[in-house]
Amino acid sequence: MPDRIAIDGPAASGKSTVARMVAARLGGFFVSTGDLYRAVSRAVLDRGVDPRREAERVADLLPDIDLGYRRGSGSVLDLFLDGRPVSSEALRGPEVSEVVSFVAAIPAVREWLRDRQRACCRFGTIVMEGRDIGTVILPDATHKFYLTASPEERARRRLAQGGETAPGTSLAEVAARIAERDRIDSSRAVAPLRPAPDAVIIDTDGVPAPEVAERIVRRVQEGQGAA
Numbered sequence: 001m002p003d004r005i006a007i008d009g010p011a012a013s014g015k016s017t018v019a020r021m022v023a024a025r026l027g028g029f030f031v032s033t034g035d036l037y038r039a040v041s042r043a044v045l046d047r048g049v050d051p052r053r054e055a056e057r058v059a060d061l062l063p064d065i066d067l068g069y070r071r072g073s074g075s076v077l078d079l080f081l082d083g084r085p086v087s088s089e090a091l092r093g094p095e096v097s098e099v100v101s102f103v104a105a106i107p108a109v110r111e112w113l114r115d116r117q118r119a120c121c122r123f124g125t126i127v128m129e130g131r132d133i134g135t136v137i138l139p140d141a142t143h144k145f146y147l148t149a150s151p152e153e154r155a156r157r158r159l160a161q162g163g164e165t166a167p168g169t170s171l172a173e174v175a176a177r178i179a180e181r182d183r184i185d186s187s188r189a190v191a192p193l194r195p196a197p198d199a200v201i202i203d204t205d206g207v208p209a210p211e212v213a214e215r216i217v218r219r220v221q222e223g224q225g226a227a
């Protein structure tokens with residue numbers, strides 16, 4: 001049975017960068033589940049619905065949305081939305097970023113995405129990052145990790161990444177937005193952000209991503225961090 005590695009943590013804790021590195025090292029597939037919530041947000045906005053005001057209409061739109069991964073070249077999984085490939089970068093603009101927390105708090109959306117996330121395991125070794133992978137999506141993951149970092153460090157990383165923040169945004173504004181996103185993600189009724197009881201917690205403050213990835217790879221190879 002191939003490894004199923006869950007990497008959870010709050011916004012800008014470095015999960016994506018680290019998970020991508022771990023997948024490359026282990027020859028597995030990398031899945032950023034935030035992309036799925038972002039793709040649903042994109043699809044909903046494209047259909048003229050604002051999820052902040054019309055959450056109940058979002059559930060009605062789901063049957064009309066065509067979303068899923070297909071195997072690309074080599075070890076890449078390509079996300080397709082409504083018949084077209086959609087890149088992670090295209091989903092990280094401010095328009096989607098502003099509504100995605102609201103979309104992710106809708107129980108019907110989480111349920112709709114649950115099987116789409118689990119289905120990724122059919123491709124082979126999976127390194128899946130998100131908020132509830134170790135707790136809800138893959139409770140039987142072979143390894144579970146939870147990355148943390150202080151709000152200031154995360155705001156710095158987010159600014160350095162660009163994309164999601166409008167030009168000229170200050171560090172304090174980014175930190176405030178991250179804190180608000182954390183609040184929504186950890187206080188929602190369904191699948192709130194929290195470490196699985198059996199997750200290995202890694203504080204990444206001041207630790208470069210390659211080193212965090214290395215620690216995870218070492219634990220996987222040594223059979224530690226196992227559920």
Ligand code: DC
Nearest residue numbers: 033034035037100101104130131132
């Ligand atoms: O990781 P990200 O910033 O792309 O996540 C976007 C949003 O989706 C964020 O508000 C949290 C939510 N999310 C979630 O609720 N569960 C996941 N497994 C992944 C993301």
